[in-house]
Amino acid sequence: MAWNEPGNNNGNNGRDNDPWGNNNRGNNGGREQGPPDLDEVFNKLSQKLGGKFGKKGGGKGPSFTNGGVIGIGVIALIAVVIWVFAGFYTIGEAERGVVLRLGKYDRIVDPGLNWRPRFIDQVTPVNVQAIRSLRASGLMLTKDENVVTVSMDVQYRVSDPYKYLYVVTNADDSLRQATDSALRAVIGDSLMDSILTSGRQQIRQTTQQTLNQIIDSYDMGISIVDVNFQSARPPEQVKDAFDDAIAAREDEERFIREAEAYKNEILPKATGRAERLKKEAQGYSERTINEALGQVAQFEKLLPEYEAAPKVTRDRLYLDTMQKVYSSTSKVLIDSKSSGNLLYLPLDKLTGKAASSKSQDSSQSDSSSIYDSVTVDSPNSDSKKSTTDTQSRTNDSRQGRY
Template sequence: MTDLGGMIARFGRETGLFMTGKKSPWGSGGGNDAPTSSAGSSGDAPDTTPPPAAPGAEGPRNPWLPPQSGDGPKDSGRRGPNIEDIFRNRKGGGNGGGGRGPNIPRLPQRPDGKSWAPVVVGLIVLAFLGTSMVHLIAPQEKGVVTTFGSYSRTLDSGTAVTLPWPIQSVKVEDVTSIRRESIPEGDGEKLMLTADQNLVDLTYLVRWNIKDLKLYMFQLADPDQTVREVAEAAMRQSIAEVNLNDVMGSGRAQIELNVRERMQRVLDAYRSGVVIQGVDIKKTDPPAKVVDAFKEVLAAQQDAQSEINRAQAWAQQLTARAGGEATAFDKVYEQYKLAPEVTRRRMYYETMERVLSQTDKVIVETPNTQAYLPLPEMKRSQKPQEGGQ
């Protein structure tokens, strides 16, 4: 047991569990601190009697207590600052001015000594009421008034007064300006199938505006997207009814009219409040993968059409010439019926003149002259002689 007691005492001294002859770091507390014990190596029982405290001697100061003044008496039992003292110091509104909180500027006072704060608050409230109750609507616009989110009425252009927000609110839309939807957007490709099983890359523009603002705002979830989808459906249906030559040729105007009528019927059935002003086809090209071959075919078709046009023009000229000759013959025949002998002789002379003018022989029908005079040969022989002289 002696060895066991020595080991316990030595363990206590090394670990600080038993502090023999040392004061508590938390202060003596007026002699109420619990004393530590020590055990000798002889194995006697540990002495639990506390040693007398020296006059005026004290242990280390309690770290949780506020710092003490050097002039006054040292009171180890003084309490720390409470929560009220902390907030009082942070306010900085005392006479000492020792607060560390932010210095908030105060509004100047009115001449009568009252604060300007109520006046400023009143002006802010009036400005809010003015902006939420009075509405200026442009000539091309209309407004929809909603009361707690439900439709109330439609406002025309001009000045209108409503209840303040959040009781009533007004949403203004431009109802006269023409809106444009280009399909497809950007440089995308929109392929459509024609009636003769050909693909065509089509780009078109849809022009529309708002007819009924109430229906436009409350009937459809997304009116703009609805217009685009209806336009694409109507265009595909119209393209499927015509051939490729009509799409890329003279049939565009009829296709645009059909698309506009179909779109308006569908949008009216939806009660969308939208009116279609027109559809314009901007581009009709073959697919990009076959554009080279398509250009060759188109060039061959154009050449063939040019030949056809040239043949038709020649046929028209020939027909016109034949018609003119027939008209002239009819006129001659009318004169022939009036004087047949004279007309017969004149026709004979004209015919012989036209025929003999292309020969080199001269024939004179008289009884005393030679039947044939070689006048052309004589003329040709005379020309070299005149040249030599």
């Protein structure tokens, strides 16, 4: 219900509901009056405060005594305490605070609880440990007048909070522009073939060096952590042709690697085989020389005996040689004049010995034959014996035994 609603008398004609202390006297239920003047409201408030902290004097405004002064002091003290407590603030572990005093740089505060005079110092925390990232990309012109789409990612962090905030305007945007400028300068000095294939690492290093030089010259308060060359591709209009060229280059590299692998496999084997043949030749040479020296020494040892008795020595050498020859052959010689008795010949053993001799001399089996002959007594027995003996010597000489 309204404060001065007509008909709301309640015995007081609505006077008790008026917050401004007005009534409707003299109005007789006429129009409602508006709020009182503000000066009157402040006067009443001053009178109430004077009644609490002092005494009234003459009924015209407050007159303050010692109690009024104490009240004002208490209020001022409370305001100071609030101002002091409002000046405490906390800087995070990964942050540093940049303090401006009346708009001028004052100092850098470390992590932890700090205090500042409120309304005098202004503190801006800056994270100096977080790794930030930005990306630069676009169509760029190469040294050989081709167009390539390049994308690069830069990771960095704040090294000097004050320089990062106030030396340059918007350090992050300035770094992005510097990255784009450095990348375009490096791409402009590179060939497209190198950009798309083997020169990516060199481009990344050169871009990082150029970017560091720009940052140092502008004194941005930023340090580069890493630069990643993300992608480089030709325009869509010529992408198929470049894909074919790259595929051909990859095939070339694959064939080269396969040839190198084959070379690495064959060359050691050939080298080892050559060394083995060389060692065998050296061994054969030494063996042949030693055998020759041994034969020479043997002949030199027989020479004095031969000079003393040439016929005896010759016969002895002949007999020794015949013994060696006939001990390894299957031929049987019988002197029919010495005895007429029938001899038992072990043909099975003789045949086995002949087969063994034939297997040992298989390389010369076509030029030599095994003859198992028995010469019987006849009018020409002497001539047959001489013929058989000559044939045996001829066969043995073919086989290198005589």
